[in-house]
Amino acid sequence: MPDPSPAVLVTDFDGTLTRHDFYQLVIDELLPPGTPNFWSRYVAGKVTHFEALRLTFAAASPGEATLAALADRMGLEPALADEIVALRNHGWQVVVASAGCLWYIRRLLEAAGVSLEVHANPGRIEDGHLAMSLPIDSPFYSPETGIDKSAVVRQSLQSGHPVAFAGDGPPDLAPALLVPPDLRFARGYLAAELTRRNESFRPFDRWSEVSRALCDR
Ligand SMILES: [Mg+2]
Numbered sequence: 001m002p003d004p005s006p007a008v009l010v011t012d013f014d015g016t017l018t019r020h021d022f023y024q025l026v027i028d029e030l031l032p033p034g035t036p037n038f039w040s041r042y043v044a045g046k047v048t049h050f051e052a053l054r055l056t057f058a059a060a061s062p063g064e065a066t067l068a069a070l071a072d073r074m075g076l077e078p079a080l081a082d083e084i085v086a087l088r089n090h091g092w093q094v095v096v097a098s099a100g101c102l103w104y105i106r107r108l109l110e111a112a113g114v115s116l117e118v119h120a121n122p123g124r125i126e127d128g129h130l131a132m133s134l135p136i137d138s139p140f141y142s143p144e145t146g147i148d149k150s151a152v153v154r155q156s157l158q159s160g161h162p163v164a165f166a167g168d169g170p171p172d173l174a175p176a177l178l179v180p181p182d183l184r185f186a187r188g189y190l191a192a193e194l195t196r197r198n199e200s201f202r203p204f205d206r207w208s209e210v211s212r213a214l215c216d217r
Contacts, residue, residue: 005093008156009214010149010175012167013098013105013120015188017207019075021169022104023053029070030060049099049145049171050121054132057101061128071104072111080112083211090215092164096120097152099145099171101132121146149175166210176201185210 014021027039038059042052060067077083084094098105098120105120119140123132135146140155142148149167153175156163164183165176172190181200194201204210 005088005091006159006161007092007163007214008159008161009087009092009094009164009166009210010097010153010156011094011165011207011210012149012169012172013096013118014074014100015168016166016172017077017080017096018108020073022071022074022100023056025070025073026056026060030062030066031056032059035059048143050132050134050143053100053121057123057130057132059129063128064125067104067125067130068107071107074104074108076108076112077207079208080109081114083208084114084116086215087211090217092211092214093117095152095156097140097147097149097175099147099149099169101130103130103132119147119152145171150178153178164210164214166204166207183214185213 011017038052038055041047042049087094094116096116096118100120101123102118102120103123105118109116119138121132121135123130135141138147140148140151149171153163153165162183163179165179166185167176168188168190170189173193176184176186176190184201185204186194186201187204191203202213
């Protein structure tokens, strides 16, 4: 059933709704010695954000149980179910826009008993690794990141109701700049980059601080 709440919080997943990024846990704990640093290739502009993640996930084949255990250690916001209810009671619906993978996002949200609209890259376990693919059928498809988060925000803005954005990484910069500063929530890289550009935002550490701020408006 569609969520009738008029205002929309578009939120990143890895590092925003969770404490840790899945790709970073894979790099830190699962990549075999000698695996190329695909993230630095992305930072250098040699591969897309999507390809950096896809290649990283493809390079670690520990099997589904180990990958699932890794996802469980991403540190999903512990009060998420309660916060979603509070937001709905205050007229806010939550939409997840992620350049990461549906495989672990769905897994963590289901375990938390939370049902949200999610836009992310499809993926499944193949030969012991997470095989991520481009969401070519998505209305928000982007060859660069898989999901064009700015397009998700723009669609929400069309309603004329308030739109907030929360994020932490490089793909979050453009969508964050589409919403007003008092509805722009940032941590990590995104907070540093907005500061460098003299753009106002609201810093947060835990995602529940974002939901509290929106409920208290
Ligand atoms: Mg992130």
